[in-house]
């Protein structure tokens with residue numbers, strides 16, 4: 001802890017989501033005096049993710065994470081589903097190697113975030129739920145603390161982990177209002193089902209989970225997709241809709257969600273379940289673009305969604321693992337800065353290099369083209385029906401002479417708005433983007 005009598009804490013972390021809790025925990029382990037503050041009275045109760053957490057990064061901070069944390073299931077079955085009005089085509093991949101060591105697990109944030117906050121408290125972090133941070137204290141261009149209601153608390157570094165809307169980043173002019181094309185609206189339901197029904201319905205063994213990424217006729221033509229994940233005794237499912245396209249469509253996100261749940265490919269999976277939770281949350285559509293913005297100021301770092309760190313590839317949404325990765329990178333930089341008693345612009349700017357050198361930066365570079373690829377309307381509107389038409393031509397045996405697959409495919413292509421050159425170009429773009 002700093003000897004400076006004016007300083008209440010070494011570090012104040014604003015936001016107790018995955019990013020904030022992981023960062024606070026690491027900083028406390030490094031020996032710093034840390035305050036973790038969140039506006040939610042019950043930590044995590046309002047935080048919303050689809051729920052697949054690529055959790056290997058958590059082992060770096062919480063050894064044995066998948067055994068100790070309240071995870072729901074280990075995902076062994078990944079299914080990409082192309083939905084049409086009256087058909088669907090699945091690419092279904094099950095592999096028991098995905099279970100051990102745990103790779104992707106399903107989580108419910110209310111349980112996970114509460115557990116993470118408990119780990120922080122056990123490590124000596126002061127956890128303050130139920131306090132909204134209203135502003136930052138600055139002196140000579142450096143952030144020196146926070147204001148919450150009538151309270152002012154001073155520190156050497158503030159970590160803004162306050163999520164996709166980051167009020168803190170906006171208050172300093174580090175983030176302008178985001179273009180709608182960079183954001184998406186997620187609408188999600190949690191539906192209860194007995195564990196035995198889930199295992200039977202989704203062909204899973206005990207403790208194993210399934211993750212469906214769904215494209216096509218699940219968003220009524222709006223750019224985006226659907227998801228369905230199995231928890232221990234419930235399903236998390238819903239839609240993610242690109243904000244600009246949703247607004248242009250004039251459709252209501254909750255209507256799209258309800259229609260998705262009633263789709264003939266989805267309804268039998270949910271049948272007999274009871275709605276436990278329903279929520280709506282903004283998420284990031286174009287993380288690589290957002291993360292190019294400012295990430296630090298003297299005495300301040302942005303982490304997790306506040307820094308724009310979510311990767312939506314259309315097949316996976318990865319925000320939680322990038323939140324944890326950025327939290328650990330930030331803690332490394334802050335630890336060094338506090339050790340050198342230097343929280344200047346140059347010292348804090350090391351954070352971008354630290355991020356760039358780790359998996360967060362690597363993955364942002366690797367999937368940098370994914371958002372542009374997902375802007376392609378053929379992904380949502382044309383490829384599902386085309387695939388179904390090819391398969392229909394193979395499996396629908398009327399008494400006319402059979403044709404080779406190539407000529408079935410040619411026939412299906414001729415009846416589709418997709419041209420051969422689109423197919424080749426989109427195939428190449430998919431390989432480059434994903």
Ligand SMILES: Cc1cc2nc3c(=O)[nH]c(=O)nc-3n(C[C@H](O)[C@H](O)[C@H](O)COP(=O)(O)OP(=O)(O)OC[C@H]3O[C@@H](n4cnc5c(N)ncnc54)[C@H](O)[C@@H]3O)c2cc1C
Nearest residue numbers: 015017018019039049050051052133163186304305319320
């Ligand atoms: C529908 C949907 C599906 C998704 N699916 C997945 C998925 O399957 N896998 C995945 O990895 N990611 C997914 N994501 C993205 C993931 O949820 C986020 O990337 C992740 O939650 C970011 O974590 P975070 O800690 O940065 O922010 P958050 O989890 O948003 O936490 C921010 C915290 O800051 C607090 N806060 C905000 N403002 C203040 C303030 N002024 N004062 C005090 N506290 C404040 C909030 O209460 C909150 O607790 C999904 C997102 C959505 C919306």
